[in-house]
Amino acid sequence: MMKMPTPSIDSVKVAVRVRPFSQREKNAGSRCVISMHSRTSTTIHDPKHPEHTKTFTFDLAYWSHSGFQVDKDGVLTSADPNSKFAGQRDVFRDLGRGVLDSAWQGYNATLLAYGQTGSGKSYSMIGFGANKGIIPSVCEELFQAIESRQRDHEYQVAFSMLEIYNEQVRDLLSRTKEPGGLRVREDPQLGFYVDGLTSVPCESYAQIERLMEQGTKLRTTASTNMNASSSRSHMVITIQFKQVFLDRGLTKQAHINLVDLAGSERQKSSGSEGDRLREGSRVNLSLTNLGNVISALAEAAAGKRVLHVPYRDSVLTKLLQAALGGNSRTALIAAISPADICYEETLSTLRYAERAKKVRNRAVVNTSTLMRESRAENSRLLLGSGNSRMAAPPAPLHQLSWAHRLERAREDWQLRHAAIAQEQQMLKTLPHLLNVNEDPQLTGVLKYSIQAGSCDAGRAASNAIPLQGLGIADKHASFTNLDGKVTVTPHGKCKVVVNGVPITTKTKLQHLDRIILGSNSAYLYIGFPSERGSEDLSRFDYDFFQLERAAAEGVSVDKLGAGSGGDGQADPSVLAVFQDYIKLMPLVAEANQMSEELRKGLKMELKVKNLASSDSRGYDLQKEVMVKVTNQRTREVWIWSKAKFINRKFLMEELYQRFLDGEGSHVAQEDDPFWDPVEAVHLGSAHIWLQPLAYCMMLEEQVEFLNCDGLEEAVLHVHLTPCSPAGQARGEEDVVIDPLELLGKRMDFQIRIVRCLGTKWLKEDAGRGIQMGYRIYDHPHTLYTKPVWKIVNPQIEESIQFTALNASQEFLNYLQTNALLVDLWGLQEGCAELSCSQQDPEGHIMVDTKKISTVMDIGQTPSNQISELYLKLLKLEQETELLRNINRALREENVFLKESLEKIGSSQQAHKPPNTLRINGMTAQLPAAREMNRVCTQQAGYDREFAKAIKVFYQSMNMARGQFLKLRHCKPPEDDQMLRPFVHQQSQMLKDFGDRLESSLWKLKNDVALIVKWKRECLLHSQWGHTDGKH
């Protein structure tokens, strides 16, 4: 009887690795937020608050960010002896060797790579080109070690490779695809295993290399529909390693699981917040659940009572049950980006790793007697289960069956070896296409040579170039290779894009041309050997294709606005929107294709929200991408946020996958990712500047509602009229020269929405309606006009009277610097109308603006800063009050002086004193009282004239401003031929704008000169009159 082995209790070993900046991060001017001061510590700096840092201690910290050079073979090595750079060999030395040592001792070993998309998981696990990762190195060294061992022992190595995507297991070494994936079963002794998974016996590293290539190829083909799907899938490679000690009748066996996990940011079911279908997606289930299992195990290790570890809730955790808390020695490599823009994700990865560190495993040496094994094998054969396991206790392999399997694998290997050699020969001599995938690991994996003559490409297997992918037709395009020239011709209306530009006719290809077939299958064309040089093909990555496509569609950082500031650096927020745009563009193309194939009739378009709008102060609003969704049948329209679109895209993929698997695509309406209840849609905004109100002037405006493309959506007629409390319009005599004169007074004005003209939304579909909404000052509610349906130029005629009971300084400032922002909403059949009637029945809104500021001052003071600002404001208001009092006192004094002058005037007739008065050292002629009266009335006349002149000037300036805004929002046409008329129109507009400016200035100068002249003449006249009187 064999003794039960004692388990070795180990914590999960955790390593962090930080990679170099990616090109995208460099373009965005990223800063590095990670530092590593020792072999075990990792510090992360909050880019928004540099003083906030957090340091984590792990078993290992790998600095792969800088301090390296590329040697002649392309291997990244330390740039100098002092560099702390950790290359692939360093990582292998610790983690890979650890895995191998465990396996030789008979322990199961698991290595997991965790981290956000693009953080370097696959780079560490698999590697790129000459920079081999842990998996190939482990396999290579395993065979090297076997070679050097004793001959009287037998070593058996079997290799399997699977992918878990959307909770389905796909065998990456088998061409037959099981609909719904392979089943995960549970055996009371063996635990969970994948039923029917291919496990190939291998005798050399070269064989493993070939199997990995084969698996990667299948993975690439599987991801041709959705490029990004590979980063949402988990890849698991399992090496079963058995040592047979014939002399002792014993075996030692180990399962090595090497797991490249899906991008971790997907676990937060990417921004499904606010979406009706937020819980629907299964894409992230495995990863989310892995986190739950790790958390539960970490708590258990910390001594907390954990009743249930949810291994059974997802496929991945079932398969990793032994690796987490069970019979395995486990290590986790947390891959992180160095860039500030990834700060949140990186921090969350580090926290995840910290939890994983606490998980404790109980690994045992898996030994068995040969006798016991053959008994177990017999019973296993009786059970009828497959010949491989994953994450289950090692599978006993019968001697004979092992020899038999080896023989079959050898035959297969020879056949494939010949096919690979032939393919390589063809690629050397013939022009060909190389696939380009979002995942660099999967780029260049599919190769299609273009034979002499003509060959068809498409979905049908009969094509010389059989292609798969969304939007690829059975016969999609044909390639010809004639007289040393290669051309491509799309079939019918099939989509073919060459170097970013869609083509419809035969097009000649040049070496390194970029071709996109269907919605998003990207290929790089490699020309004849004579055309090839020593170019770096990695330049033509997925981003390159998308940027080129975007540029051809007229989208660039410059086009998105404010290309660069004075320092030549593009505005970071614009860059971020641009990055989002590039990222979403192919996803939108894929979503459209799925909608078409599933006959959903939705058309999705990428838009940049707020491209043209600004807030009520005229500041540009934060730009963001969004997706406009139109049901082409019903013409219903929705606007989806980026997050909602990404969530929906996951769900669409799941539905589409079911459709491809022949399960049909029917879903109940409430679960349909292509459906949403109709809602009101924001069409555009208009700005009406309120400044005239601060001078008690009325304004009648015709302003454009600009949509997110900066184009006119409709025209709004609106009147803003200062009025009496009873609603009587004020006249010119009420115009004030200084808004301060209104301080503390009651101010009333009417906002009258007169009509809305030429609404495109209504023109497109006569059954639609509109509503307008606006907010004024601090009034907490948006006021909506009544909905109008089915009229293209509706007369609205709605007014409200706004009253500020005690016009505060703040309110007056608001009037002078803000606009009334009116939003235009599109209503569609079946959607709820926007309702808000917060005014009183007579259409009155009354606000005590003074009270508001006081309430805010005492009430909620969210931060010290704000309360400080309010104190300052209050002080300023007090000072203004003081100034007002002084002003009042001065006026009273003035009246008093006037009266005394009158008195003096009348007594002067009797005494005739000298006609001068000394004020503040100035000597002024003292007019007679009658004169004085006249002067006073005249003074009021000048002021009125002055106010009039300013009003006229203001109004024409306002018009100039309108012209200027129009100019600013004009977008150049995409069609080059339209450029000339555009420039012509622009210069005409500029001229008009200039003319208006000139004439306004001239008019103001003239008016002021006239007033001054008039004043002077009056003064002279009065002097003359006085002198006349003397004589």
Ligand SMILES: Nc1ncnc2c1ncn2[C@@H]1O[C@H](COP(=O)(O)OP(=O)(O)OP(=O)(O)O)[C@@H](O)[C@H]1O
């Ligand atoms: N340590 C490193 N040194 C140099 N380049 C690296 C390193 N780590 C990652 N990279 C590069 O960063 C890019 C992204 O890496 P990788 O494909 O490994 O990310 P990933 O985490 O597997 O992403 P996904 O979740 O999408 O699969 C690749 O181009 C890779 O070459």
Ligand SMILES: [Mg+2]
């Ligand atoms: Mg990867």
